[in-house]
Amino acid sequence: MRQTNGNRGKRTGPPVDTTDPAYLESLLQFARDLGLDRVGVTDASPLSRARVAIDDRNLRGLSDTMGFTYRNPSRSTEPNTAVEGARSIIVAARSYHSEQPEHPGGMVARVARYAQDDHYTPLRQALQQVALRLRADGYRAVVFADENNVVDREVAYRAGLGWFGKNANILLPGAGSFFSLGSVVTTAVLAPAAQPAPDGCGTCRACYDECPTQAIVADGVIDARRCLAWLVQKPGVFPREFRVALGDRLYGCDDCQTSCPPTVRLHTRHHARIAPIAGPGAFVDVIELLNESNESLLEKYGSWYLADRDPRWLRRNGLIILGNIAPVNNSARENSVMSPVEQVLRRYLRDIDPMLRLHALWAAVRLGRRDLVESLSSDPDESVRHEHELIDSIPVRTVAS
Secondary structure (H helix, E strand, C coil): CCCCCCCCCCCCCCCCCCCCHHHHHHHHHHHHHCCCCEEEEEECCCCHHHHHHHHHHHHHCCCCCCCHHHHCHHHHCCHHHHCCCCCEEEEEEEECCECCCCCCCCCEEEECHHHCCCCHHHHHHHHHHHHHHHHHCCCCEEEEECCCCCCHHHHHHHCCCCEECCCCCEEECCCECCEEEEEEEECCCCCCCCCCCCCCCCCCCHHHHHCCCCCEEECCEECCCCCHHHHCCCCCCCCHHHHHHHCCEEECCCHHHHCCHHHHHHHHHHCCECCCCCCCCCEEEHHHHHHCCHHHHHHHHCCCCCHHHCCHHHHHHHHHHHHHHCCCCCCCCCCCCCCHHHHHHHHHHCCCCHHHHHHHHHHHHHCCCHHHCHHHHHCCCHHHHHHHHCHHHCCCCCCCC
16 A cells, blocks of 8 residues: 555644635645646545445456455545545646657557556656645545545546546546546545536547547446456456457557547647656567566566566467568468567467467467467367367467468
């Protein structure tokens, strides 16, 4: 749990009167001056609406095996379990939009915008300054960002920052959804937003149409079992029915955002950050990734959520991507030079990990190299043998694809 002692820096005298509207405006302006794009306030009452939604998603299986705020809704929807005596929540949004580079060509995988850099550290740093000011004024204040203690989208909605889009993201009026959200839960009494932001989606269904797996099953409802943003993180065998749809996505999927008219039009116009990206960036060389050590992968991509801190899930994704984007060879080698793609495939087809052998098998067959996988029909692992039994159903790419 990333939080600091909510009492650190506490005032020794009587607390400041935070009910004064001038105090609230000063605090919000202070937050904006720290680089937070939008700031609002809601009370710390239970997030009843979010609790109903989470329980419904869990009951219907739509949350799949996700943890996060779904794992313990009695905690994530009760701000007073995060901070005892909480009265208010200051909610902030910080843009992570950046101009995207052109595709460099070659065998590279894409990274969703929200994962291209560490966007939460500057958000937390700004919120910590807000929390320190509240503590100095005599109140407990604890920062939460990218954690499972508070349903961040629900408090952002209640604080008037934006509305729930049909893609389940919070859309900020005049800016869209390329934002990281965080909050300060405090014992100070602050005036909440008068009302949530009105819906701005109207009849638009762009996100429905652009979702590559039809994961949006109702307005604001995502079936995680179909959502690529979750499936690239989920441990285990990647679902066969969505491997082609994965395309070249290594981590994350933001198609429902990049297709959203308010997000594309308004965010680009008003919130384009031009600071250089220090994180993984927009593209990753697939062959390099598949040849790197575990230590190197964790050093480069350790800021991403990797189940059990295990980079094998990145390797799994990389093998699927290789099958989707590598040059097609519908026959055995025609010369004595083994290509980097064939070297990688041969290596992973012999890997000690059956999960990786399985995905290498799929990639090889998709690239028209059934000759590489014949021995796996008698693989010692049942899951690999089963994958081999299904090779006739693997969609083989043609040169044109």
